[in-house]
Amino acid sequence: MITTTAPIISSTGISAPSYADVLAYLQSQFQSIYGADIYLDPDSQDGQFLGIVASAINDANAVAIQIYQSMSPATSQGAALSNNVKLNGIARAVSSFSTVDVLITGQAGVTITNGIVQDSNGNQWALPPSVVIPAAGQITVTATSSVIGAIDAPAGSVTVIKTPTLGWQSVTNPSDATPGEPVESDADLRYRQTVSTAIPSLTVLDGIVGSVASITGVDRLRAYENDTNATDSNGIPSHSISMVIDGGDATAIANAIATKKTPGAGTYGTTSVSVTDIYGRPITIRFFRPTAQPITVAISLKALAGYSTTIGQAVQQAVSDYVNGVDIGGGSSGTVEWADAITAANSVPNSNTFKLTALTLTGPGGAGVPDVPLAFNQVSTCTPSAVTLTVS
Secondary structure, three states: OOOOOOOEEEOOEEEOOOHHHHHHHHHHHHHHHHOOOOOOOOOOHHHHHHHHHHHHHHHHHHHHHHHHHOOOOOOOOHHHHHHHHHHHOOOOOOOOEEEEEEEEEEOOOOEEEOOEEEEOOOOEEEOOOEEEOOOOOEEEEEEEEEEEEOOOOOOOOEEEEOOOOOOEEEEEOOOOOEOOOOOOOHHHHHHHHHHHOOOOOOOHHHHHHHHHHOOOOOOEEEEEEEOOOOOOOOOOOOOEEEEEEEOOOHHHHHHHHHHHOOOOOEEEOOEEEEEEOOOOOEEEEEEEOOEEEEOEEEEEEEEOOOOOHHHHHHHHHHHHHHHHHOOHHHOOOOEEOHHHHHHHHOOOOOHHHEEEEEEEEEEOOEEOOOOEEOOOOEEEEOOHHHEEEEEO
16 A cells, blocks of 8 residues: 555656555545445445546646656657757757758859759759859759658759859769658657767767767768778778768768868768868868668568458558668668567567568568678668568
């Protein structure tokens, strides 16, 4: 029997008695006043009154717990989480426009003002307000879609100059566009807040990761460091760092890396951006945009009592979500894992209505064995329609 109906804060956090415990406590107190033989079942007036009071106390306790948990980014939700992360100098990302890095080629010194380029599907992308082509004759900048939301542009599809400028010769996108995002979820914001705390870290690489992660539009990233005297297995040169970054403005990313990296440390990647240091000297910063690796999934399952096509669609969505959520480069394992895909399939509600009998992951290089490997700068993608179900 509980001794109080109030929440209790201890070294392990906050807790409160359940509704049933609160009701039992009130009933015992009521009986101590009016006698143990008083009738307090739910069909009695006294029993219903105690139920109302217990419900009110339970609701108040729930609010107290929410208030307590709202003080930490790890447990707060919604507006409270948005307020907490401001302490780290970040804010919840609102729905965003798609972006794509484009390589502009032309005569040195030419200024492109409010330039517009177009992809093969007719979507238009706006360059930064002013782009000056440097002495090298080419520059990489980030263009923004004219329409909010997820707009795709495969590598090599942005080739049309919609605002011709004398001296501007060509444009192309070396990598796929980063689709726009909906309003940032609580889970994503918590992750970004955790990473952002690395900005004032003791290690340079952690500081670079924290700075880049705080840039608006950066969806996910992964950093690699080669501190040896030889090129490593990923092709990263000696004494260099390489970052794979999904989303965000290329120039902002390059500036963040240039500001944090140590003198003499090289950067490696296929996207190169020239920035200027505090002494006015040009520095070329290189990094990767992740290369999408489409994954298809073949699932065989045996339908049991209660199975429906809705449950099958939930399985397709769950497996697709798992594949899309795999970290850049496959995380610590370097793969899209077969066992984790099975776990995702079996995690849907009403999973007792089917028995999964087979699951095969297939990437661009063929069927997994059973996992599908990812290169360090690759990211796996999968749509629910790419998950085929064979039901018996």
